[in-house]
Amino acid sequence: MASISLDGIGKSFGRTRVLKRISLDIRDGEFLTLVGPSGCGKSTLLRIIAGLELQDEGSVRIGDRAVDGLPPKARDVAMVFQSYALYPHMTVERNMAVPLVMRRLGALQRMPLLGRLAPGTERMRASIAADVRKVALALGIEPLLARKPGQLSGGQRQRVAVGRAMVRQPAVFLMDEPLSNLDAKLRVSMRAEIKELHAKLGVTFVYVTHDQAEAMTLSDRVALVIDGELVQIAPPQVLYNDPDHVNVAAFVGSPSINLVQATALSEWLASAVRWAGDAGNLDGVTIGFRPERLSICNEGTAGSIAGRIRLVEHLGADRYVHIDIARTERPLIVRTHPHDGPDLAPGATIALQAEPKDMLVFDAAGRRLRKRPCDATEILIARSSA
Numbered sequence: 001m002a003s004i005s006l007d008g009i010g011k012s013f014g015r016t017r018v019l020k021r022i023s024l025d026i027r028d029g030e031f032l033t034l035v036g037p038s039g040c041g042k043s044t045l046l047r048i049i050a051g052l053e054l055q056d057e058g059s060v061r062i063g064d065r066a067v068d069g070l071p072p073k074a075r076d077v078a079m080v081f082q083s084y085a086l087y088p089h090m091t092v093e094r095n096m097a098v099p100l101v102m103r104r105l106g107a108l109q110r111m112p113l114l115g116r117l118a119p120g121t122e123r124m125r126a127s128i129a130a131d132v133r134k135v136a137l138a139l140g141i142e143p144l145l146a147r148k149p150g151q152l153s154g155g156q157r158q159r160v161a162v163g164r165a166m167v168r169q170p171a172v173f174l175m176d177e178p179l180s181n182l183d184a185k186l187r188v189s190m191r192a193e194i195k196e197l198h199a200k201l202g203v204t205f206v207y208v209t210h211d212q213a214e215a216m217t218l219s220d221r222v223a224l225v226i227d228g229e230l231v232q233i234a235p236p237q238v239l240y241n242d243p244d245h246v247n248v249a250a251f252v253g254s255p256s257i258n259l260v261q262a263t264a265l266s267e268w269l270a271s272a273v274r275w276a277g278d279a280g281n282l283d284g285v286t287i288g289f290r291p292e293r294l295s296i297c298n299e300g301t302a303g304s305i306a307g308r309i310r311l312v313e314h315l316g317a318d319r320y321v322h323i324d325i326a327r328t329e330r331p332l333i334v335r336t337h338p339h340d341g342p343d344l345a346p347g348a349t350i351a352l353q354a355e356p357k358d359m360l361v362f363d364a365a366g367r368r369l370r371k372r373p374c375d376a377t378e379i380l381i382a383r384s385s386a
C-alpha cells in the first residue's frame with residue numbers, strides 16, 4: 001500500500017505548458033479521480049506518476065520514497081489504459097501473465113525453447129499460471145483464458161486489462177478512462193465492479209475520467225484540473241455543493257448549473273444578492289443555481305420571478321424544464337419529478353423560486369463569494385414577509 005505525493009509537477013511539450021506546478025497528496029488506499037476538459041493534462045499527470053513520462057520540474061513520491069528517475073517497473077504501480085493495450089496475438093492467459101513473466105523469469109528462462117531447459121522455469125511458469133487463474137476467477141473471466149482479445153467483447157477486454165494490472169498486486173492502480181470504450185449500460189455495471197475491486201483490494205487508485213457519474217460515484221475525492229492547473233480537490237459532494245470557482249461549478253453537474261448575471265436578477269433577488277457585491281455593485285457578479293434547487297410555483301407567489309416555459313424534456317425518472325425569464329441570455333433549466341407540480345407545457349407562464357442558501361455567488365473573476373451568507377437568508381426572509 002502507498003500514498004502518493006506530487007510536489008510542484010510541471011511539464012511542457014515544446015512551447016506548450018501542459019502542467020503548471022501541480023501539488024497533490026493522495027492518501028494510502030484513497031480513490032482519487034482526476035477530471036477536467038479534454039487536453040487539460042490528466043493523462044500526462046498519470047503517465048508522470050507511472051514513470052512513462054518525465055516531468056520538467058517537481059517531484060513524485062510513492063509511499064516513503066522519491067521515485068523520480070525510477071523506471072515504471074520499479075515504482076510498484078500498474079496502469080490500465082483506455083485502449084486496454086492487450087497483445088492481439090496472445091491468449092487472455094498469456095496477456096495476463098506478461099507482467100509476472102517479466103518480473104519473475106530471467107531473460108534465458110523467457111526464451112521459448114531454451115527457456116524450458118533452464119532450471120526452475122517449469123516451476124515458475126506453474127506458479128504464474130496459478131496466480132493468473134486466481135485473478136481470472138475473481139474477475140469472472142476464467143472461462144475466457146484460452147481466447148484471444150479479438151474474440152472478446154469490450155467489457156471482457158476491459159476485465160482482462162484490469163486483471164493484467166491486478167496480477168502484480170501493485171500498491172497503486174492508475175487507470176486512464178478504462179471504461180470509455182464501453183456502451184452506457186456496461187459502463188454502469190463495470191463502474192460498480194471497479195468500486196468493489198477498490199474496496200476489496202484497499203490499495204490506492206488514481207482514476208481519470210470524462211464521465212461525471214463515474215467521478216461522483218467512485219471517488220473519495222475528485223481533483224479538477226483546468227488548463228494544467230489544479231482548481232479544486234474535494235469529496236464529490238463538496239465539489240458539487242460548495243465549489244470554490246465558477247469553473248468548478250460549471251464543470252461538475254449534468255445538466256449544468258444555471259449561471260446568471262446578478263444584474264439580471266436584481267429585481268427578483270435584489271436584497272439577497274446585494275451582500276455579494278461590494279456596496280451593492282453587482283457588475284460582473286454571477287449567481288449559480290443547480291437545476292434541482294430551483295422550483296416552479298404559481299405566478300405571483302411572493303419572492304418568485306415570472307417565466308415562460310420554452311421546452312420540456314422527459315427523461316423517465318426526471319423532467320428538465322427550460323424556462324425563459326426576462327433579461328437573461330439563456331433559459332434556466334429546472335429539474336423536477338414527472339409527477340410533481342402542475343402539468344407543464346411549452347408556452348405556459350409560471351414562476352420560479354429559489355432559497356438564498358442554494359445560490360452560489362461568484363465575483364467578476366469567477367471566485368466564489370462566501371461573505372456572510374447568513375445575511376442573505378435574513379434579508380430575503382425579511383423581504384418576502386414584508
Ligand SMILES: Nc1ncnc2c1ncn2[C@@H]1O[C@H](COP(=O)(O)OP(=O)(O)OP(=O)(O)O)[C@@H](O)[C@H]1O
Nearest residue numbers: 013014018036037038039040041042043044045210
Ligand atoms: N507526447 C506529446 N507531445 C506533444 N504534446 C503532447 C504530448 N502528449 C500530450 N500532449 C499535449 O498535452 C496536452 C495534454 O494532454 P493530455 O493527454 O494529458 O490531456 P488529457 O487531459 O488526458 O485529455 P483527454 O481528456 O482528451 O484525454 C494536450 O494539449 C496534448 O495535445
Ligand SMILES: [Mg+2]
Nearest residue numbers: 042043044176
Ligand atoms: Mg487523456
